[in-house]
Amino acid sequence: MRPKLVLFGDSITEYSFDEGGWGASLANHFTRRADVILRGYSGYTTRFALKIIEKTMEGIGSDEKSPVAAVMVFFGANDAALPDRHNGFLHVPLAEYQQNLKSIYAYIKKIWPSAVVIFITPPPIYEEARIKNAWLLPEEDTSGLPERTNEAAGEFAKACITIAKECSSPVIDIWSKMQQVPDWEKSTLSDGLHLAALGNKVLFEEVLRELKALGLSDETLPADAPPVESLL
Amino acid sequence: MRPKLVLFGDSITEYSFDEGGWGASLANHFTRRADVILRGYSGYTTRFALKIIEKTMEGIGSDEKSPVAAVMVFFGANDAALPDRHNGFLHVPLAEYQQNLKSIYAYIKKIWPSAVVIFITPPPIYEEARIKNAWLLPEEDTSGLPERTNEAAGEFAKACITIAKECSSPVIDIWSKMQQVPDWEKSTLSDGLHLAALGNKVLFEEVLRELKALGLSDETLPADAPPVESLL
Numbered sequence: 449m450r451p452k453l454v455l456f457g458d459s460i461t462e463y464s465f466d467e468g469g470w471g472a473s474l475a476n477h478f479t480r481r482a483d484v485i486l487r488g489y490s491g492y493t494t495r496f497a498l499k500i501i502e503k504t505m506e507g508i509g510s511d512e513k514s515p516v517a518a519v520m521v522f523f524g525a526n527d528a529a530l531p532d533r534h535n536g537f538l539h540v541p542l543a544e545y546q547q548n549l550k551s552i553y554a555y556i557k558k559i560w561p562s563a564v565v566i567f568i569t570p571p572p573i574y575e576e577a578r579i580k581n582a583w584l585l586p587e588e589d590t591s592g593l594p595e596r597t598n599e600a601a602g603e604f605a606k607a608c609i610t611i612a613k614e615c616s617s618p619v620i621d622i623w624s625k626m627q628q629v630p631d632w633e634k635s636t637l638s639d640g641l642h643l644a645a646l647g648n649k650v651l652f653e654e655v656l657r658e659l660k661a662l663g664l665s666d667e668t669l670p671a672d673a674p675p676v677e678s679l680l
Numbered sequence: 681m682r683p684k685l686v687l688f689g690d691s692i693t694e695y696s697f698d699e700g701g702w703g704a705s706l707a708n709h710f711t712r713r714a715d716v717i718l719r720g721y722s723g724y725t726t727r728f729a730l731k732i733i734e735k736t737m738e739g740i741g742s743d744e745k746s747p748v749a750a751v752m753v754f755f756g757a758n759d760a761a762l763p764d765r766h767n768g769f770l771h772v773p774l775a776e777y778q779q780n781l782k783s784i785y786a787y788i789k790k791i792w793p794s795a796v797v798i799f800i801t802p803p804p805i806y807e808e809a810r811i812k813n814a815w816l817l818p819e820e821d822t823s824g825l826p827e828r829t830n831e832a833a834g835e836f837a838k839a840c841i842t843i844a845k846e847c848s849s850p851v852i853d854i855w856s857k858m859q860q861v862p863d864w865e866k867s868t869l870s871d872g873l874h875l876a877a878l879g880n881k882v883l884f885e886e887v888l889r890e891l892k893a894l895g896l897s898d899e900t901l902p903a904d905a906p907p908v909e910s911l912l
Binding site for chain 2 (some may be wrong): 451460462463466467468469471473475476479480483485486488489490492496499503504506507508509511513514535537538592617644672673675676677680
């Protein structure tokens with residue numbers, strides 16, 4: 449048996465195989481033991497995720513020999529864009545975000561009943577860096593206000609934790625974890641939103657910890673081929 | 681359609697999702713367009729590869745929606761270990777290496793007839809660094825001789841190219857390509873055998889070029905979900 453670990457999320461997932469990324473680190477860690485499947489969609493909210501979930505998951509497949517063991521569901525960073533700021537078109541109201549997370553959970557459990565859904569909260573936001581790294585900022589917007597705030601991200605993080613509990617699913621509160629790192633604003637984030645090397649490391653280690661709690665670790669999962677020394 | 685790209689090889693493949701690795705770079709490059717599947721086995725020769733190929737490929741699956749489009753076959757670095765040196769237990773005679781490559785090709789084409797097999801030759805060897813990084817060197821071996829030579833690796837590279845031609849398959853002559861890089865001994869290799877950051881980059885670009893020639897590029901492969909801008 450060689451399980452699959454699916455990463456389903458927004459740009460922080462899409463970029464997770466870039467240098468030092470948490471997705472590549474997982475694939476490297478589980479080499480010979482599990483396949484890490486990337487389903488990351490830059491700019492996507494839970495609303496958009498629901499539009500594509502059926503199509504994007506259909507090719508993955510899951511059978512006895514290669515079951516989907518866990519799906520990381522990592523949305524909210526875009527949903528939490530403030531409605532009255534320049535990325536307001538992304539905003540998803542908190543109640544809808546929660547309902548969408550439930551629908552994503554339900555869909556995954558429908559197609560892969562034995563898969564565990566691990567929710568990941570949105571990361572914290574460093575507002576100063578967001579002002580400097582504004583995306584699609586209209587010229588006429590001279591407010592100097594960031595499109596996301598850490599407070600809003602925190603509300604979405606709490607809302608995500610609530611849904612995880614309702615679903616009896618594990619959850620990684622990366623919003624809180626990353627803020628425990630010294631100088632987190634600059635050490636864990638590259639542009640106030642996406643993960644720097646240290647942020648990738650923190651998330652990678654949290655995912656490892658959650659997977660281990662589910663019995664998915666390099667100690668418990670069998671290697672799919674013997675070490676060369678045993679073949680000599 | 682979201683094709684799969686399978687990486688089948690030895691440690692240079694197994695480590696390809698480490699920081700800056702050519703496998704992770706491929707997954708990052710083809711995000712939303714293809715899945716990169718890692719099947720790397722440290723220390724393996726073509727002889728060992730044939731022992732496990734059935735088991736290791738069986739979970740991958742290939743169907744209309746997610747066909748295996750290409751398999752990178754990257755063995756020979758271990759086969760080319762010299763028979764009379766301290767890693768001689770790895771050595772596979774040149775004629776058997778060629779026969780084994782043909783058998784690997786035949787097996788892949790049997791299970792996935794539409795997949796293209798892309799052969800990759802063993803990389804060049806920097807002998808001085810191999811002496812310093814000797815693996816399983818017995819105490820009594822004070823010969824000071826490396827377990828691999830660049831000349832032997834070159835013979836296996838040529839033998840690999842011959843088989844690729846016989847199979848009408850593309851081949852990446854990384855043995856030659858890497859030796860065109862200034863100071864290749866230290867710039868492309870980390871320990872005289874495995875790839876440093878620059879060696880990973882050279883191989884990544886060669887793989888991209890071969891895939892593009894097969895119509896597998898980020899320009900020709902459809903994204904599996906629309907960019908967020910088109911959803912607004």
